[in-house]
Amino acid sequence: MKKVVIIGAGLGGLAAGIQLQHEGYHVTIVEKNAHAGGKMMPVKIGDYSFDFGPNTITMPDVFRKVLSNVGESLDDYIEFVRLDHHTKNVFYSGDSFIQSTSPDAVIKQLADLDPTAAQTYWDYLKEVQRLYKQSEHGFFHRTFQSWLDYLSPSLTKAFFSVRPLETMNHFHSRYFKNKEILQVFNRYATYIGSSPYKTPATFSMIGYLEMTEGVFTIKGGNPNLAQAFVEVFKKLGGSLHLEQEVSQVIVRDQTAAGVQLASGMEVPADTVIINGDFITATKQLISEELRPSLPNKKLDSYEPSISAFVILAGLKKYQQDIHHHQVFFPEDYKREFSDIFEKNQLPEDPTVYICHSAYTDRSISKGSNLFILVNAPAVNMKSGEEIDRYKNKIYDRLEKEGIDIRENLEVEKVYTPDSIAHLFHAYKGALYGVSSHKKSDAFLRPRNKSKDIKALYYVGGTTHPGGGSPMVTLSGLNVAKKIIFNDKA
Incomplete structure (x- = not known):
């Protein structure tokens, strides 16, 4: 039985762990914090309960797939609650605008606030739907190693069809003329920790899900999703160790061979998956001489997200x-x-x-x-x-x-950004790892498989396909699938 160690019990690590444990691997997840779920962290202060994040849940079928793949039903563990009229936006002028899955409800508001947008809203929905479908088909379920991966005719066509050279703000300005309404749709750039004035228009697709499928919350609190994953992982025989920090990845003959804990204990493995901030984890857990393609200078050159x-x-x-x-x-x-x-x-x-x-x-x-x-910004406070x-x-x-x-x-x-950096080992406190301002960073997220070290993989919001709880979960599914395929080949 092959052994896998996963560093970090975020949604990506849990998703990968569930798939691999079900396939007959012996999976151990090691988490430095006292909770599983990463940033999906429950906080209790007196009689008040808070969800630290993520607060906005979309694509519930991605989470369902994690369990349906192993013969379980997520709906047996949690209840999704759909919010049809999900976000109230209040502007400096005193006007307000409520986002809704009902186009008629949106258009009725736009008729008063932005008459041009009221006429073009259906066209906008069709275009962001196209951007989303192209991205889902071409990019979500793949891992990309270099620009060469885009050079197949089908992928090249898909890449240039998702408006990679236009900014989000420029794209939205085609449809929305009221500057306050424009703010609402531009705010989707912050879902990936970036500026709408620099982020490619491709990421306007983020809003498609909220405008059509809706925004969801989970009854009893969003962290219940992570707890459902934990319950199934343990039910399958997986081992989860909380409050155990990893000090280094053990590498022998340029192959990951396990991890060493801060206590000094070693946990051997045939494969290691890092479910954490790509930059911080790489710098802290892997000696620089073992990763010639990722020297510290290169890692430090990435622009952090918000x-x-x-x-x-x-x-x-x-x-x-x-x-x-x-x-x-x-x-x-x-x-x-x-x-x-x-x-x-x-x-x-x-x-x-x-x-x-x-x-x-x-x-x-x-x-x-x-x-x-x-x-x-990533500042000291x-x-x-x-x-x-x-x-x-x-x-x-x-x-x-x-x-x-x-x-x-x-x-x-x-x-503060400092406490976020400490709590989650986030690069300079960045919530989404690398910003999406440069085309190379937007479309070539840090790779899921190490170029330098065999049997070492990365999952999470700082790797492909990107930030946000559905994308993080997809990264775990993608990596598990790749490991299983490689071992069977």
């Missing part, structure tokens, strides 16, 4: 006017990305996103459990005074919007 300044705020008075997903936009949206990516500073006037899961499921938490997120100042800036902004934070605040916890 990080975040996060506040978990428990309000004793239930806030019935805050939707499950609610966004407050600034007057100058473009300036926010200039602050983050060009000036490397916290936005002076940020977009504020709130996830209020108690809006949909009151049983989850006491009062209102507000997950408040502001996009941030080790001064308590600096953290308090920025937290109060956000509170001031929300109180101007009519949300009585301080008056009702009972519990709170703040996460």
Whole structure:
């Protein structure tokens, strides 16, 4: 029986572990934190429960596939709840716009806010559907090693058909003339930690799923998805070890041979999978001389994606006017990305996103459990005074919007880019690894299979096919399939 060690119990690692364990491998997953699920982390503060993230769930069939592949049904473990009218967007002007899976509901709002868009919305839906279908067929279920992989006639045609040379903002400007409505659709770039003014229009496909299939949440909290994966993995005989940090990947004759834990204990393996930040894990776990194609200088040259300044705020008075997903936009949206990516500073006037899961499921938490997120660069914020100042800036902004934070605040916890970097070993605190501004980084994510070390693989949001919980899960499925195929060949 071949042994596999997976470093990290995020969704990608769990998905890979389930497939491999079912195929007869002996799989051990080692996780440094006290929970499985990676950033899909439950947080309990007093009587308040929060989901750290990801807050927006799409493509539920990807998660179902993880279990259906091994003869299980995910619906036996969790319940998906569809949010048809899923996000309320509030603009600087005072106008608001609710995103919905109902085109008629969207067009009715656009007729008042952006009459041109009301006429072109169906055309926009058709185009983003085309972008999504092309991407799903051509890219989601493959691993790419170099630009040469795009040179088959079918893939070359698919690549150039998904608008790789146009920016998201330029593409959306074809359909939306109201600058505030344009902000709503441009915000999809932040789902992959990037700027809409630099990200390829290809990634406009992200919105297709929300506009047609809908946004989902999971009854009892999104971390229940990770727990369902854990339950099935253990049921199949897999071993999961929490609060065990890996100090290095053991390499013999340029082949991965297991891992060494921080305790000094060695766990032998025939194959090693790293489910963690590609850059941080590679630098920390593999000696530089063993990876000539990835020297530290090259790893340090990657532009990190967006990080975040996060506040978990428990309000004793239930806030019935805050939707499950609610966004407050600034007057100058473009300036926010200039602050983050060009000036490397916290936005002076940020977009504020709130996830209020108690809006949909009151049983989850006491009062209102507000997950408040502001996009941030990968910066050091080790001064308590600096953290308090920025937290109060956000509170001031929300109180101007009519949300009585301080008056009702009972519990709170703040996460900065530094704490995110420490908690998840994230490169400079980046939530999505590498940004998608360069074409090479957008379409050639770090590879799933090591070029230098045999039997070493990577899964997760920093590798192909990209960030977001469905893509992370697909990376685990893709890598498991590749390992099984190679071993049978």
